Amino acid sequence: MAEGGGEQARIIDGKAVAAGIIEQVKEARDRLMSALAVKPGLAVVLVGENPASQVYVRNKSAKAHECGFHSEQHTLPASTSEADVLALVSSLNRDPAIHGILVQLPLPDHVDEQKVLLAIAPEKDVDGFHPVNVGRLSTGAPGALVPCTPAGSVILAKSALGSDLSGLEAVVVGRSNIVGKPVAQLLLRENCTVTIAHSRTRDLPSVCRRADILVAAVGRPQMIRGGWVKPGACVIDVGINRVAAPDLGEGRTRLVGDVAFDEASTVAGAITPVPGGVGPMTIAMLMANTVTAAARAAGRPDLAAGVGATRTAA
Ligand code: GUN
Numbered sequence: 001m002a003e004g005g006g007e008q009a010r011i012i013d014g015k016a017v018a019a020g021i022i023e024q025v026k027e028a029r030d031r032l033m034s035a036l037a038v039k040p041g042l043a044v045v046l047v048g049e050n051p052a053s054q055v056y057v058r059n060k061s062a063k064a065h066e067c068g069f070h071s072e073q074h075t076l077p078a079s080t081s082e083a084d085v086l087a088l089v090s091s092l093n094r095d096p097a098i099h100g101i102l103v104q105l106p107l108p109d110h111v112d113e114q115k116v117l118l119a120i121a122p123e124k125d126v127d128g129f130h131p132v133n134v135g136r137l138s139t140g141a142p143g144a145l146v147p148c149t150p151a152g153s154v155i156l157a158k159s160a161l162g163s164d165l166s167g168l169e170a171v172v173v174g175r176s177n178i179v180g181k182p183v184a185q186l187l188l189r190e191n192c193t194v195t196i197a198h199s200r201t202r203d204l205p206s207v208c209r210r211a212d213i214l215v216a217a218v219g220r221p222q223m224i225r226g227g228w229v230k231p232g233a234c235v236i237d238v239g240i241n242r243v244a245a246p247d248l249g250e251g252r253t254r255l256v257g258d259v260a261f262d263e264a265s266t267v268a269g270a271i272t273p274v275p276g277g278v279g280p281m282t283i284a285m286l287m288a289n290t291v292t293a294a295a296r297a298a299g300r301p302d303l304a305a306g307v308g309a310t311r312t313a314a
Contacts, residue, residue, distance in 0.1 A: 007266070008265060008266065009235070009264070009265045009266070009267070009268040009269055009270055009271045010160065010269065010270040010271075011265070011270075011271060011272075011273055012156050012159060012160050012234075012236075012270050012271065012272045012273075012277060013276070014152075014156060014272055014273075014276055014277040014278055014279065014280045014281050015276050015280045017155060017156060017159050017280075017281065017284075018152070018280035018281050018283070018284035019280075019284075021155075021281075021284040021285070021287070021288055021307070021308055022063070022066075022067065022284050022287060024288070024306070024307045024308065024309075025067050025284070025287045025288055025291050025307055025308075026067055026068060027307075028291045028295065028303060028304040028307045029067055029068050029069065029291055030068075031303045031304075032291070032294060032295060032298065032300070032303050032304070033068075035300065035303060036298050036300065036303075038294055038295075038297075038298045039068070039069065039070050039097075039294075040067075040069045040070070040099050040100070040290050040291045040293075040294035041069060041070035041071075041072070041095075041097045041098040041099050041100070041290075041294070042060075042061075042064040042069050042070070042071055042072070042098070042099070042100040042101075042102070042126065042286075042287075042290045043072040043073075043074060043092045043095075043098045043100070043101050043102070044057050044060050044061050044064075044071075044072070044073050044074070044102045044104065045074045045076070045085070045088060045089070045092075045101070045102065045103045045104065046073070046074070046075045046076070046104045047076045047077075047078065047080055047085060047103075047104075047107055047108060047111060048076075048077070048078035048107070048108050049078060050106070053104045053105075053106075056104060057073060057075075057104050058073075059283060060102065060283055060286060061073045063283050063284075063286075063287060064287065064290065067287050067291075069287075069290060069291075070097055070098075072098070074088060076088070078108050080108075080111075081110075081111075082110065082111045082112060082115065082116075085103075085107070085111055085116055086115065086116065086119050089101065089103065089116060089119045089120055090119065092124070093119075093120070093121040093124060098124065099124060099126075099290060099293040099294035099297050100124055100126035100286075100289060100290035100293050100294075101120050101121070101124045101125065101126065102126055102127050102286065103116055103117070103120065103127075105178070117129045117130055118130065118131065122145075123143075123145075123293060123296065123297065124293060125145050126145055126148075126286055126289040126290050126293055127145075127147060127148065127286075127289075128144065128145045128146045128147035128148070128151075128182065128289070129147065129177065129178070133145050133146070134177075134182070137182060137185050137186070137189075138185050140189070143296075145289050145292070145293065146182070146186065146285075146289070147178065147179070147182040148281075148282045148283075148285035148286045148289065149178065149179050149183075149238060149278060149281070149282045149285075150179055150182040150183035150185075150186050151186065151281075151285045151288075151308065152278055152281025152282055152284065152285045153179075153183050153186075153215060153236045153238060153278055153281070154183065154186045154187065154190065155281065155285075155308070156236055156272055156277065156278065156281060157187075157213050157215075157234050157236055160234045160269070160270035161212075161213070161234050161270070165187065165190040165191065165192050165213065166190070166191035166192075167191060167192070167193070168192045168193070168212040168213055169192070169193050169195075169210050169211055169212045169213070170184075170187040170192040170193065170194045170195070170211060170212065170213040170214075170215065171194075171195045171197055171207055171208055171210060171211035171213070171214050171215070172184045172187070172194065172195070172196050172197065172215045172217065173197045173198070173204070173208065173214070173215065173216050173217060173218050173224065173258070174196075174197075174198065174215075174216070174217035174218040174219070174238075174258075175196050175198045176217065179217040179238050180196060180198075180215075180217050181196070183215050183217065183238075184196050187213065187215075192213065195207060195210070195211075199218075204228070205225070205227065205228040208224060208228040208229065208230075209228060209229070209230050210230065211229075211230055211233055212230065212233055212234065213233065213234050213236065214228075214229060214230075214233050214234070214235045214236070214268075215236045215238060216235070216236070216237050216238060216239055216257065216258035216259050217238040217239065217258065218239065218258050219239055219241065219258065220239070220241070220258055221239070221241035221243050221256050221257075221258070222241075222256055222257070222258070222259065222260040222261075223258055223259075223260075224237075224258055224259040224260065224264065225260050225263055225264070226260060226262075226263025226264045226266060226267050227263070227267075228264075229264045229267040229268050230267075231267055231268075231269075232268070232269040233267075233268050233269060234268065234269060234270045234271075235259055235264055235268045235270070235271040235272065236272050236277075236278065237257035237258055237259040237261070237271070237272050237273075237274050237277060237278065238257075238258065238278050239256070239257040239258030239259070239274065240255055240257070240274060240275070240279060241255065241256050241257070241258070242254070242255055243255075243256055255274055255275050256274060257272075257273075257274035257277075259271070259274075261273065261274070284308070285308055288304075288307045288308030289308075291304045291307055292304045292307060292308070
């Protein structure tokens with residue numbers, strides 16, 4: 001691990017690590033096809049016209065196609081009733097060509113998110129948001145499908161630090177169900193000493209300075225400053241925030257993370273960039289979960305064993 005104090009941190013290449021996982025996914029897909037003629041199937045459901053969600057959903061469907069999956073995108077108007085969303089989920093649950101179902105969040109206000117997530121069959125819940133999968137992750141029960149961004153974040157930490165994270169201090173800033181809580185569970189499973197910090201945490205900078213692994217998942221642009229980072233730490237920036245960039249021209253924007261990258265990268269030992277860090281890993285892990293779900297449904301989990309397992313570059 002590099003010492004801090006002016007040296008540049010190693011930039012963790014999320015695109016490269018994600019490309020390695022996609023290769024594993026394609027190999028598993030080929031094994032499923034040649035042994036059992038099973039083609040993994042992913043259904044992505046978008047309700048409404050949220051522009052960021054439209055981009056995410058298009059990218060997920062395109063990657064599924066690239067992986068040789070059966071890929072379906074269901075785009076419903078914002079006015080769709082909750083009953084109609086639930087009916088679609090129910091028909092996808094029953095469809096043998098579909099092994100993974102993803103309902104893009106957020107949903108319109110009149111559709112109860114918890115009700116929809118509960119309606120997805122846990123074995124097709126490739127987001128890992130169903131309470132059954134949340135429970136499996138937290139208890140260590142077998143068969144969990146693990147949320148994609150958290151799983152990708154831990155793989156990136158291992159790519160920088162090596163596969164053994166035992167005993168390291170991990171601080172997760174943010175307590176969402178989508179990232180903060182599950183990434184904390186995964187780091188605990190890796191034998192880290194885990195702190196979940198949030199908006200009410202007292203003296204957040206000094207809590208962050210304890211971290212050997214600092215995971216930023218707050219959704220606030222560049223909130224985590226260089227001085228909050230322990231010299232040599234591994235910083236995983238989950239934030240994707242679009243901010244005004246007048247230096248690029250009037251009306252232009254750019255993507256930034258939750259970490260002030262220019263400052264933090266002179267202190268950290270390794271850091272993920274935004275874009276090109278955690279983002280590509282989320283989609284890669286979604287593909288890994290889909291091929292895993294397909295192999296389990298076919299009664300041959302061995303055909304997808306090890307897909308999405310950590311690859312250490314350290
Ligand atoms: N919205 C933001 N992140 C996610 C995600 O990982 N899955 C889904 N379904 N919706 C999201």
